[in-house]
Amino acid sequence: MFLSTSQAATELGVTARQVRRAAVSGRISATKYGAAHAFSQRQVLAFERTAHRGRDWSAAAQQAALDLLATGKTSELANKALTSSARSRLKLRIRDAGVGALTGQILRGRVSLRRAANEKTKSDFASSLAGELGLSSSGGLAVLISKDPTRAARRLRLGLDDSGDIAVIEGDGVHRQVLEAFALYMYGNARESSAAAGWIASAQKAL
Numbered sequence: 515m516f517l518s519t520s521q522a523a524t525e526l527g528v529t530a531r532q533v534r535r536a537a538v539s540g541r542i543s544a545t546k547y548g549a550a551h552a553f554s555q556r557q558v559l560a561f562e563r564t565a566h567r568g569r570d571w572s573a574a575a576q577q578a579a580l581d582l583l584a585t586g587k588t589s590e591l592a593n594k595a596l597t598s599s600a601r602s603r604l605k606l607r608i609r610d611a612g613v614g615a616l617t618g619q620i621l622r623g624r625v626s627l628r629r630a631a632n633e634k635t636k637s638d639f640a641s642s643l644a645g646e647l648g649l650s651s652s653g654g655l656a657v658l659i660s661k662d663p664t665r666a667a668r669r670l671r672l673g674l675d676d677s678g679d680i681a682v683i684e685g686d687g688v689h690r691q692v693l694e695a696f697a698l699y700m701y702g703n704a705r706e707s708s709a710a711a712g713w714i715a716s717a718q719k720a721l
Contacts, residue, residue, distance in 0.1 A: 515677075516545070516552040525558050536561065540623070543676050554676035556627065560700045563707065564618030566611075571619045575600075579608055579620060580689040583717045609718055613711045616718070617696045624684040626663070627701065628672035630656075635670060636680060643694045647709040655702045656680040657694045659687065692717065 519537075523530040537544040537551050542561040544551040571579070574595035581588045588601055596604070608616065630636040639656040641649070656679060660666035663682045672680055681697035695717070698710035 515555045517558060519551050522553040522558050526562055545676060556701060557676050564614050564700055566615035566618045570622055575604055576620055578604055580692055582608060582721055583692045584689045605721055609721055613699060613714045617699050621696050621700060626674060626682050627676055627678035628667055628680045628682050629675040629678035630680055631671055639680060641694050641698060643691055647713060649706055649709060654706055655698055657697045658682045659685045659690055659693055
């Protein structure tokens with residue numbers, strides 16, 4: 515189901531102008547027909563779940579946050595990009611952030627929804643977190659993580675689809691579980707999103 519700009523605005527409780535600005539900036543994915551935008555229900559829900567205020571984090575901050583959540587410490591690359599005080603402030607921001615705001619900051623610019631040509635291909639990317647979260651390993655959101663997501667998606671013939679059920683994310687294997695949790699929170703069904711939110715909150719508290 516696709517929504518017009520005004521319908522999406524009503525769902526989100528904002529103005530049509532705000533929705534158009536979000537689409538132009540890439541904060542919400544949309545299909546453009548001439549001058550008009552169409553929004554999938556899944557993308558509208560994802561935008562609602564991850565809306566946040568303030569400045570977008572830099573790529574270095576995103577990477578450092580993923581390091582902290584996945585391993586409890588930052589990598590050498592992040593240490594070179596951020597000062598010690600900047601890393602300390604980032605750790606505090608991670609702890610204090612809402613799950614939605616944190617997800618929006620981390621996945622900004624690195625995730626797209628796609629759809630496989632068949633269920634076999636989709637099943638190859640079932641979430642590794644499913645069992646830990648008490649979720650079914652089939653039928654839900656699948657997640658593909660790659661350093662070159664566009665190339666990986668092309669090789670696997672995963673077509674872009676704003677209602678798709680495979681989240682394709684730019685990232686490293688060491689961050690797999692964290693990225694999967696963010697994707698499930700952002701794009702999963704109600705049960706997946708709720709379970710992922712609890713997992714993310716626990717990771718935040720552990721810092």
